[in-house]
Amino acid sequence: MSLTFYFAPMSTASTVHWSLEELGVPYEAVKVDLSDAADKQRKLGPVNPNLKVPVLVHDGTPIFESAAIQIYLGETFGVDKGLYPASGPKRAEALKWLVWANVNLAEVVSRWQRNVSKHFPAEAQNAAAGRDARSELDQLIGVFEKELAEKSYVLGESVSLVDFHMASLFQWIGFLDVSLAKFPNTKAWSERCSVRPATLRLMGE
Numbered sequence: 001m002s003l004t005f006y007f008a009p010m011s012t013a014s015t016v017h018w019s020l021e022e023l024g025v026p027y028e029a030v031k032v033d034l035s036d037a038a039d040k041q042r043k044l045g046p047v048n049p050n051l052k053v054p055v056l057v058h059d060g061t062p063i064f065e066s067a068a069i070q071i072y073l074g075e076t077f078g079v080d081k082g083l084y085p086a087s088g089p090k091r092a093e094a095l096k097w098l099v100w101a102n103v104n105l106a107e108v109v110s111r112w113q114r115n116v117s118k119h120f121p122a123e124a125q126n127a128a129a130g131r132d133a134r135s136e137l138d139q140l141i142g143v144f145e146k147e148l149a150e151k152s153y154v155l156g157e158s159v160s161l162v163d164f165h166m167a168s169l170f171q172w173i174g175f176l177d178v179s180l181a182k183f184p185n186t187k188a189w190s191e192r193c194s195v196r197p198a199t200l201r202l203m204g205e
């Protein structure tokens, strides 16, 4: 069995990195310098036509898109390790939140950043679109806040790959100085996840 993981530090790949560490499966990590076009082309060209991280190659099959990788890891390794639900209604919950996280939460954060951050070209920015995205972000966190009202983790009382994926996105949101003060359930869940040895280890690297 071989697993090769293409990543860049402080990127969407961190979601998958966290899950790989928690699963304890052996993998080879290939670091990609996203600021170096030649490095990206050389390493990612053969495995992802989008030239983006993360990519996971399992026994020769490349998988891109972080949510797809999490689902694949869950089905392939996570069920046996108690970190992903077996097929059935709980699995449906996992899929629902993984897709929501990328299609809604990550999309709105990206849209907000593209319109306000100094790391993106000012001439392509629109302040009103940035404000809209920021208020949409609060609405989305509000949805998640309600979901966490009566449970410790996204799928109930057991931690799962869904928590690692989503808590990693919330770490990114935290780096962007979004306060979770108005969202106590989300804040407590995020703190509960973020003290796990796997993520502390990765953050220390």
Ligand SMILES: N[C@@H](CCC(=O)N[C@@H](CS)C(=O)NCC(=O)O)C(=O)O
Pocket (backbone or CB within 6 Å): 010, 011, 012, 013, 034, 051, 052, 053, 054, 064, 065, 066, 067, 102
């Ligand atoms: N929707 C994709 C997003 C992947 C993505 O945008 N990755 C960024 C890093 S966060 C990337 O590799 N960008 C290439 C670049 O910056 O050149 C996923 O969830 O995997």
